[in-house]
Amino acid sequence: MKPAFTIFALLTLCLLSYALYAALVVAPTELTMGDVQRIFYYHVPSAWTAFILFTINFVASVVYLIKRSVKADIVALVSAEVGVVFCTVVLVTGPIWARPVWGIWWTWDIRLTTTLVLWLIYVAYLMLRRFSVGSQTALIAAVLAVFGALDVPLVYFSIWFFRTQHPSPVIGKGGSLDPVMAHVLLINWAAFMCFGFLVCWSRYRLEKVKRDTEETQALEALLEHGAPR
């Protein structure tokens, strides 16, 4: 195992533990919602991490379409896989929070629906990769990723016009987030990003080994078959 990977894994572990402590102990309890609000420190960082991973998937897919590099294809694959996992965390933690606070598990509001559609698009992407046969997988997957990315703004605008209920963003304009809460949120985001990249990294190495092995096996089979008897 590469030392850089081990060091990064240990750092991520420390950061994750501190983030957990910060979210559960350091952060003040929210006045109206109470302790259930603490899910915010998992929900929001997971969402940001998922969106960043999907952006990486799009960039890697475009790079693949231009340069046809195997590395870009593996990056696109692993970022989509890990992105879908984080997006699932968002979609699961959201209703757990919404039930006591809004009184309903789910509402067809703009951010919820857009996130759900995004999840559907990337699950379709992963299914395409799984069902695809032969060597053209990388190309057709990259093309689908471009279509998915083009779709996101259209999904957002269509649902924006449709309806809106999600709490408006608390970061940036008009936000009134307690500084300690903001600090804890950012710590958690950093921890989740590190964790996401750690999983991507190890998945990247696994996929690389898998492809190298397949290539070697194919080559060996060819040599064996083609060898004079």
Place this chain on the structure above:
Amino acid sequence: MSSLSSITRATLEKDMRLEWRSKDTINSMLFFALLVVVIFSFAFNPTAEESRAIAGGLVWTAFLFAAVVALNQTWARELRNQVLDAYRVSPAPAVSLFLAKALGNFIFVSILEALMTPLFIVFYNLRALGPAWQLIPVAAFGTWALVVNGTFFAAISIRTRSREIMLPLLLFPISIPALLAMVEATTAILTGEDSAKFWIVLLGVYDLVFTSACLLLFERILHAE
């Protein structure tokens, strides 16, 4: 440019003649849509006044499912006798082939809609309370939105295992904004409560974005090895 349009026309004529002689696609689509209409009618009281509010969703869901039947045939037909490989080695621009297939599907689905709409009106007792002429741009833009991506994704799904299942799995998530726009615009026109303008513009933008993307990327898909 002239070769582009002549090849498009030739391919389109060939597909139309094939369909005219067999009528496989149109018949299966029509029967499928009819089944959907009948099955939907069990889910609620179809002639009630409030069913007008969900009719837009019903009509487009039926057309969407039926369109998938036609879209699946688009390229599968060319796999027999290695016609697709012949296209690949021919010097004809890939874009003209794509346009011919997309236009062919547009014609099929439009015929389906023209034949099924009277049936919907009769079965569900529909009457537009808003400006009915706006249904024409909604239908035209909406159908194009479905078939342009559908034709493209059908070319992707023939390269996978279980290709018939793959097409809707790819097409439906990407089509969600277009479907939402079609359903909302139709409902707005039928109930006469809202303006459908925003949705028609959205459909136009969707068509523009994805037609460009399909035309730009189709060549790579056709020649993917």
